[in-house]
Amino acid sequence: MWSQSHPLLTPYLFDTTTPQKSPFSYFCDTSSTCSSETSCSDLSSSSSTSLYSLKVFIGGLPKGATKVQVLLNCQKYGVSDVEMQGHATGYCFVIFKSQACCQKFMRDCVTGSDDRFFYPFVQDVFCSKRNMVEVKPFKLVDARYGLSVGKATNAQTIFVGGLPRDTTAEQLAMKLEAKFGVVDEVAIDLDSSTMYPRGTAMVVFRKKSCAHRAIAAQTFAIRKLNQYRLIELKPFLEVDKQCSVCRLFCPAVFCASCSKVMCSSCFDANHIDSNHVKISRGTFYTLRR
Ligand SMILES: [Zn+2]
Numbered sequence: 001m002w003s004q005s006h007p008l009l010t011p012y013l014f015d016t017t018t019p020q021k022s023p024f025s026y027f028c029d030t031s032s033t034c035s036s037e038t039s040c041s042d043l044s045s046s047s048s049t050s051l052y053s054l055k056v057f058i059g060g061l062p063k064g065a066t067k068v069q070v071l072l073n074c075q076k077y078g079v080s081d082v083e084m085q086g087h088a089t090g091y092c093f094v095i096f097k098s099q100a101c102c103q104k105f106m107r108d109c110v111t112g113s114d115d116r117f118f119y120p121f122v123q124d125v126f127c128s129k130r131n132m133v134e135v136k137p138f139k140l141v142d143a144r145y146g147l148s149v150g151k152a153t154n155a156q157t158i159f160v161g162g163l164p165r166d167t168t169a170e171q172l173a174m175k176l177e178a179k180f181g182v183v184d185e186v187a188i189d190l191d192s193s194t195m196y197p198r199g200t201a202m203v204v205f206r207k208k209s210c211a212h213r214a215i216a217a218q219t220f221a222i223r224k225l226n227q228y229r230l231i232e233l234k235p236f237l238e239v240d241k242q243c244s245v246c247r248l249f250c251p252a253v254f255c256a257s258c259s260k261v262m263c264s265s266c267f268d269a270n271h272i273d274s275n276h277v278k279i280s281r282g283t284f285y286t287l288r289r
């Protein structure tokens with residue numbers, strides 16, 4: 001069972017392995033150099049303001065665009081880093097210093113016809129030419145779907161891995177629901193410092209049988225534009241769980257064939273002559289890049 005003090009969504013929205021910023025420092029970083037006119041009260045009082053991850057995807061960069069050029073375009077908003085893998089990839093991630101900095105940048109973006117955002121990117125400061133690059137922010141509200149029912153059991157819950165970062169909780173819920181049955185809740189894990197999706201999520205099905213079918217399927221293809229990505233559907237395994245056989249507290253493993261969670265030693269003892277597969281937290285069904 002879930003621990004009573006932790007409703008499902010709360011622990012998984014944060015990466016508990018790294019020190020957490022206080023919510024206040026996240027929403028209004030006063031140490032930032034960003035001279036935004038948006039104050040904390042503006043952000044919290046305006047229900048129409050979307051809160052975003054501090055890490056924002058920028059795609060369609062002009063040929064030969066460099067990290068320094070991206071920084072020159074965005075530094076006036078307050079940027080802590082630009083992530084760009086090699087050259088000529090045509091995309092990068094900009095990490096803003098605070099929510100206010102990110103909001104200011106988003107306000108300078110142009111909205112396209114279908115809710116897409118574009119930014120007039122300057123490659124050469126001595127030239128007035130602007131290239132429109134596409135900006136894809138992640139809205140924090142998209143990390144959650146459904147209401148925490150508070151009584152969900154591990155047997156109703158699955159762990160999803162390999163999730164495309166721009167997938168929303170609602171999209172994931174709809175896709176899994178169409179295949180396996182009613183989904184009550186989805187929580188996409190976010191990085192604690194940037195609040196950007198980490199590619200993993202917890203999904204709570206209404207029925208144990210639906211969760212069991214999803215776990216038995218192991219993988220599920222999600223369509224993104226013209227590509228399919230295989231996401232992993234795994235049992236929810238706690239780091240420290242009492243084994244149903246020996247009663248010791250150990251990292252749990254799962255047998256999909258027996259549909260049982262137990263400790264690794266008990267799994268081995270109960271599977272001497274079987275070919276059942278031991279699934280642990282580190283088990284991956286797909287190739288990891
Ligand atoms: Zn055991």
Ligand SMILES: [Zn+2]
Pocket residue numbers: 255256257258259271274276277
């Ligand atoms: Zn088994």
